[in-house]
Amino acid sequence: MEIVSKILIGLVAVEHLYIMYFEMFAWETIGKKTFKTLPEQLFAPTKGLAANQGLYNGFLAAGLIWSFFISDVHWADNIAVFFLSCVIVAGVYGALSASKKIFVTQACPAIVALIVLLLK
Numbered sequence: 001m002e003i004v005s006k007i008l009i010g011l012v013a014v015e016h017l018y019i020m021y022f023e024m025f026a027w028e029t030i031g032k033k034t035f036k037t038l039p040e041q042l043f044a045p046t047k048g049l050a051a052n053q054g055l056y057n058g059f060l061a062a063g064l065i066w067s068f069f070i071s072d073v074h075w076a077d078n079i080a081v082f083f084l085s086c087v088i089v090a091g092v093y094g095a096l097s098a099s100k101k102i103f104v105t106q107a108c109p110a111i112v113a114l115i116v117l118l119l120k
Contacts, residue, residue, distance in 0.1 A: 023054025
């Protein structure tokens with residue numbers, strides 16, 4: 001269960017590194033493909049806002065990755081629980097405020113990772 005937990009946490013971290021990348025550095029390319037409902041002319045003026053949002057996704061990934069380097073297992077689990085919970089809250093808020101798809105793509109993987117972590 002420990003290995004499965006680490007793999008799932010790692011996958012959530014990688015997902016948020018990818019989100020950070022496209023929001024910070026590829027907003028006008030990958031962002032347009034991802035957020036097809038937004039008018040194309042909005043991507044250039046919102047580039048700075050997306051980059052700021054991407055930075056927060058990077059912090060979520062950093063926290064999850066940090067949990068891999070903490071030698072005290074209890075402390076590492078607590079850090080992972082905190083950051084997975086942050087991802088879940090962000091995913092639920094995104095689903096309510098922007099797109100239901102965000103719940104499936106962001107919150108659900110974090111929920112699964114959190115459940116596995118708590119059951120180990």
